[in-house]
Amino acid sequence: MRALTQNRAETDPHADDPRLRGRTYAIAFHRVWEAAVTLADGGLTRWELTEADDEAGTIHAESTTRLFGFVDDVHIDIGLDQNGQTRVDVRSASRVGKADLGRNPRTIGSFLQALDKALEAGPEQILDATREPTWTS
16 A cells, blocks of 8 residues: 555656646646745645745745644646646655655645645646647647
8 A cells, every 4th residue: 555655756647646647737837836836835734935946947845744743845846848838746755754644645636736726727727638639720
């Protein structure tokens, strides 16, 4: 079982766990960036922004557990995909222990859900990153 053997998680468009599929938005980079930084900088409870570089498209934050105060390191990558859409991928890793009991996937899922809400992103703006774009002429 993953929760008893791993202390990190990351997004992948083909992940079995839907919380770990990341996001591809039909929303401008700067809007997604600003919303993500706001969430990482205290917009989410027990989160603290440690670094943000808009040119590299990277955000580093710390997420602290309510119980025991364990700190997880969260790395967020935001950039444009091959189709010019804004792609968000997240990694979360526990600093201590060999198993996270599902904490890191929950951290990633909570962040992405909060980002969807902050962007007021509807189904037409959250794209399926596993599908090829369809072009009409």
